[in-house]
Amino acid sequence: MAEGDELPGSSSTGMPALLLVVALRCLGGLDMLAFVAVVMPTAWIEWGHRWCGLGEFPDEPIANYLARSASALYALHGLLVLYMSRDPQRYWPLIRFFARLAVAHGVVMFAIDWASEMPLWWTALEGPAFTATGLVVLATQYWSRPDSLISDSQMNVTGDSQER
Numbered sequence: 281m282a283e284g285d286e287l288p289g290s291s292s293t294g295m296p297a298l299l300l301v302v303a304l305r306c307l308g309g310l311d312m313l314a315f316v317a318v319v320m321p322t323a324w325i326e327w328g329h330r331w332c333g334l335g336e337f338p339d340e341p342i343a344n345y346l347a348r349s350a351s352a353l354y355a356l357h358g359l360l361v362l363y364m365s366r367d368p369q370r371y372w373p374l375i376r377f378f379a380r381l382a383v384a385h386g387v388v389m390f391a392i393d394w395a396s397e398m399p400l401w402w403t404a405l406e407g408p409a410f411t412a413t414g415l416v417v418l419a420t421q422y423w424s425r426p427d428s429l430i431s432d433s434q435m436n437v438t439g440d441s442q443e444r
Contacts, residue, residue, distance in 0.1 A: 296423035297368075303420050304365035304375070307413050311358025317351035333399055372421070379417035386411030
C-alpha cells in the first residue's frame with residue numbers, strides 16, 4: 281500500500297490495527313449477506329433447505345417467519361459491526377464486548393445444533409465459526425492499541441490521513 285492509502289482504522293504504526301478493521305469489515309459484510317434471505321422468494325428458502333439435506337421446508341407461517349427474522353437479525357448484527365469498524369478507537373469496549381459475545385454465542389449455537397440433531401457438517405461449522413470470529417477480533421484487538429487507530433472521520437475523501 282502506498283503512503284496515504286491506509287484504510288480507516290489503520291495507521292502507520294502497523295498491521296494489527298489494519299487487521300482489526302479488515303476483520304470487522306469482513307465479518308460485518310458476511311453477516312450483511314443474510315439480508316438476501318429476508319427478501320428472497322420462499323421457493324429459494326425451500327430449495328436451500330432441501331439442498332442442505334434438511335428435507336422439505338415446513339409449510340407453516342412460523343417457519344417462514346423464523347427463517348426471515350433470524351436472517352434480519354444477522355444482517356442487523358453485520359450492520360452494527362460495519363458501523364463500529366468505522367471508528368474502532370471510539371467503539372473499542374463495545375467491539376471487545378461483541379467479540380466476547382461471539383465466543384459465547386458459538387458455544388451456545390454448537391449446543392443448540394447438537395441438541396437439535398442438525399447435520400454433523402452444520403454442527404461442526406456454525407458454532408465453531410462464531411467462536412472463531414470472536415477470537416479473531418479479540419486477538420486483533422490484543423495486538424492493536426486503541427490509540428493507534430483512526431476513524432473514517434479522520435480521513436479525507438482521497439484517503440489521506442488528516443492531522444489529529
